[in-house]
Amino acid sequence: AQTVTQSQPEMSVQEAETVTLSCTYDTSESDYYLFWYKQPPSRQMILVIRQEAYKQQNATENRFSVNFQKAAKSFSLKISDSQLGDAAMYFCAYRGGADGLTFGKGTHLIIQP
Amino acid sequence: SQTIHQWPATLVQPVGSPLSLECTVEGTSNPNLYWYRQAAGRGLQLLFYSVGIGQISSEVPQNLSASRPQDRQFILSSKKLLLSDSGFYLCAWSVNRLNTEAFFGQGTRLTVV
Numbered sequence: 001a002q003t004v005t006q007s008q009p010e011m012s013v014q015e016a017e018t019v020t021l022s023c024t025y026d027t028s029e030s031d032y033y034l035f036w037y038k039q040p041p042s043r044q045m046i047l048v049i050r051q052e053a054y055k056q057q058n059a060t061e062n063r064f065s066v067n068f069q070k071a072a073k074s075f076s077l078k079i080s081d082s083q084l085g086d087a088a089m090y091f092c093a094y095r096g097g098a099d100g101l102t103f104g105k106g107t108h109l110i111i112q113p
Numbered sequence: 114s115q116t117i118h119q120w121p122a123t124l125v126q127p128v129g130s131p132l133s134l135e136c137t138v139e140g141t142s143n144p145n146l147y148w149y150r151q152a153a154g155r156g157l158q159l160l161f162y163s164v165g166i167g168q169i170s171s172e173v174p175q176n177l178s179a180s181r182p183q184d185r186q187f188i189l190s191s192k193k194l195l196l197s198d199s200g201f202y203l204c205a206w207s208v209n210r211l212n213t214e215a216f217f218g219q220g221t222r223l224t225v226v
């Protein structure tokens with residue numbers, strides 16, 4: 001079974017600075033997809049970024065980028081120029097088939113003004 | 114565009130009472146459908162998924178059941194609620210392909226008293 005591990009229960013960063021959230025996963029599959037979701041206090045799950053395992057190039061979406069290390073099974077999220085609206089729970093997720101996403105336990109990101 | 118509706122938003126139920134949470138998707142056909150539970154301070158746990166009408170797969174043995182009576186309708190049920198069933202329940206859908214993310218409803222906060 002696949003597992004996703006987020007080792008940082010909570011992270012804090014000053015507004016306008018950069019923060020990196022860690023995620024590792026375990027799988028025996030070669031074809032899969034990885035995602036980062038954001039869950040603000042409203043608890044709505046919002047997709048931040050996605051990465052296809054067969055692509056070597058790291059995905060980027062505006063201020064959000066990932067560092068995908070397939071051999072190490074690592075998938076970290078970097079948030080640049082942090083904004084107050086980035087404060088939320090962030091979940092790393094893995095998808096290897098039709099049976100849904102496997103999520104990590106999340107990292108609570110605090111933005112210090 | 115596709116939308117997902119989940120209701121009710123909040124529910125307080127006594128121990129031993131039945132449960133029915135409903136989720137419907139609009140704007141797509143033959144979606145994969147999912148029920149997740151999020152306990153306080155934890156990640157999302159996949160409870161059930163469905164790839165078609167009447168096809169339900171259970172990920173975790175529990176006091177809950179799911180049904181898919183129509184293509185875009187997914188129902189989470191229980192005959193007798195337990196205190197441990199309290200939590201935040203999220204319905205989600207995805208296109209029936211590997212390389213797609215899941216889109217989430219706004220969730221139901223269930224408190225069993």
